[in-house]
Amino acid sequence: MATDGGVDQYLKWDEDVAHHDYAAASNYLSIRFGEGRAQELSEKLRKLPVISRRANDILRATQRAPLPLSDPGVLKDLKKVLAGEKLSPVLVADGDIAYGYHRVSLAYALDPYAEVPLKLAEGPLL
16 A cells, blocks of 8 residues: 555644643653652643654654554544544654554554654653
């Protein structure tokens, strides 16, 4: 299904992250790093600009395998894409996909080299 840039006509992204995505990311990050670090990262993510990276690079850097198209979350995002809806940019913090793993997996399935908008919070865990 990979194409030379053709996936861009189907895979559309919002300009900024959906407000509720920050809360979801914070919930996930609190399990990984504790409440304090999760809050710190969530606040940092809100202030960062949206940048873009290739789907395959995001997955490699976060050491995640793409979810299959049969995954319920990936299917939900695929239905949005087919309906012409835009997807929210992904949140990546401290080397992990804090929110948007399904979206990155969908982008990868459509085209591993697809550009995925994201906010990237880097920094040490300490």
